[in-house]
Amino acid sequence: MTGMLARYDALVDGGELKPDEAQRAAAQALDALQTRLEETRPAKRGLLSSLFGSDESAPPRGIYMWGGVGRGKSMLMDLFVETLAIERKRRVHFHAFMLEVDRLIREERAKETGDPIAPVAARIAQGVRCLAFDEMVVNNTADAAIMSRLFTALIHDEGVTVVTTSNRPPRDLYKDGLNRSLFLPFIDLVQAQLDVIELNGPTDYRLDRLGDLDSWHTPLGDGATAQVREAFFRLTDYKPEDAEHVPSGELDLAGGRRLHVPKSLKGVGVFSFKRLCGENRGAADYLAIAQAFHTVIVVGIPRMGPENRNEAIRFTKLVDALYENNVKLFATAAAEPEDLYVSGDGAFEFERTVSRLKEMQSKDYMELGHGVS
Numbered sequence: 001m002t003g004m005l006a007r008y009d010a011l012v013d014g015g016e017l018k019p020d021e022a023q024r025a026a027a028q029a030l031d032a033l034q035t036r037l038e039e040t041r042p043a044k045r046g047l048l049s050s051l052f053g054s055d056e057s058a059p060p061r062g063i064y065m066w067g068g069v070g071r072g073k074s075m076l077m078d079l080f081v082e083t084l085a086i087e088r089k090r091r092v093h094f095h096a097f098m099l100e101v102d103r104l105i106r107e108e109r110a111k112e113t114g115d116p117i118a119p120v121a122a123r124i125a126q127g128v129r130c131l132a133f134d135e136m137v138v139n140n141t142a143d144a145a146i147m148s149r150l151f152t153a154l155i156h157d158e159g160v161t162v163v164t165t166s167n168r169p170p171r172d173l174y175k176d177g178l179n180r181s182l183f184l185p186f187i188d189l190v191q192a193q194l195d196v197i198e199l200n201g202p203t204d205y206r207l208d209r210l211g212d213l214d215s216w217h218t219p220l221g222d223g224a225t226a227q228v229r230e231a232f233f234r235l236t237d238y239k240p241e242d243a244e245h246v247p248s249g250e251l252d253l254a255g256g257r258r259l260h261v262p263k264s265l266k267g268v269g270v271f272s273f274k275r276l277c278g279e280n281r282g283a284a285d286y287l288a289i290a291q292a293f294h295t296v297i298v299v300g301i302p303r304m305g306p307e308n309r310n311e312a313i314r315f316t317k318l319v320d321a322l323y324e325n326n327v328k329l330f331a332t333a334a335a336e337p338e339d340l341y342v343s344g345d346g347a348f349e350f351e352r353t354v355s356r357l358k359e360m361q362s363k364d365y366m367e368l369g370h371g372v373s
Helices: 004-015 021-039 047-052 073-083 094-110 117-125 140-157 182-191 203-211 222-236 238-244 273-277 283-292 306-324 349-357
Strands: 060-067 091-093 129-134 161-166 194-198 249-254 257-261 262-263 269-271 293-301 326-333
Touching: 004 021, 004 073, 021 060, 021 073, 021 194, 021 269, 047 203, 060 073, 060 293, 073 091, 073 129, 073 161, 094 117, 094 129, 094 249, 117 140, 117 306, 129 238, 140 161, 140 182, 182 194, 203 222, 222 238, 222 269, 222 293, 222 326, 222 349, 249 283, 257 269, 269 273, 269 283, 273 306, 283 306, 293 306, 306 349, 326 349
Parallel strands: 060 161, 060 194, 091 129, 129 161, 269 293, 293 326
Antiparallel strands: 249 257, 262 269
C-alpha cells in the first residue's frame, strides 16, 4: 500500500490537488505517525505491565488537526486512514461516536457494576489501535463532563492512538460552555498526548467544490431540491449513490431537549423549514444550531403572510443566528428573499432579514470562517 505522503504528492503531481504548503506539512506529520503505528507493536496494558514494564512499545502520540472549513482536513484524514497499513483502525464522525458512547454508558449502568467509563473504553478499544475522528466539536455538558475520563482511559489504559480534525484549536473547544471547568482536563490531555497541527492555508477548497452552485433555489420543486442535494454531497464528499445511508444526528438543545437532524455529516446539517420555524423555538435553539454546523440546508421555505407571523419571527431569529456565526445557508424556497414576507406584523423589520439573506449569498460571505468574528 502506498504511504500517506506518497499518495498526497501523487495527487498534487497529477493535478487533482493544488500545491499547498500547510497541507503538505500536515501530510508529512500524518505520514510519520503512519510509520510509527506500522512499525510498533501494541503494548500490553493492565496491572502486570504497569508493575513490571513491557518490552513492547507505548502507543504513538496522536494528532489533533484543526483549521477553518474547506482547508482539506477531511481529505487528509481520508488519505491517512486509507493508506494506514494496519488492520486495527477505525474512522468515525465524532458526533456519531459520542452517540455510541452514550448508548454504551447506558448499557453499562444497567449492569450496576460501578463506574461505566473504564468498561466502555475497553469495549470501544476492542480491535482498535488507531481511532480517527472527523469534526471534533463539543456542544453539550454531558459530553464535556465525560470526555477527559473517557479519552484518558482510551489512551492510557487501552493504548489507543487518537487522530482527529476540528474547526477549532483545543483551547476553544466548548468555549463559554456550561460548567466548562469539567472539560478543561480534556484540553490538557489533548495538548499532552496529541500533536496539535494548524491547517489554515489561504485557500478554501470547499468553495472550489461548490463551483458556481448557487445557495438560494426557487421555486420549490424537484429542480431546487436537486441543487441543495448536490451541495450536500459536494460539501461532505459523500457518494450520491449511497444517499439512503447518509447519517442523521441529534442536537442537544439543553434542558433535556434534543433536535433531530435528518441528515448530519461533517458539519453540514439538513432541516425542514417546518421543523425549524413551524414549531415553538427560541433564539437559544437557533444559536445551538449555528454553533454546531458550519453549513445549514433548509428546505421548504414558504411565502408567508399575516397568518404566518410566528413562523416569520422564528425565521428571522434563525437567520440572525446563522449570520452572526458565519454559517453558510443553502435553501429551497417558494420565492426570492424579498418576496417571502411582504405583509403582516413585522414585515418592515423583515427587510433586515432580506438584506442578510442577500449578503449570505455573496462570495465574500461564503469565504468567512465559521464562528463569531
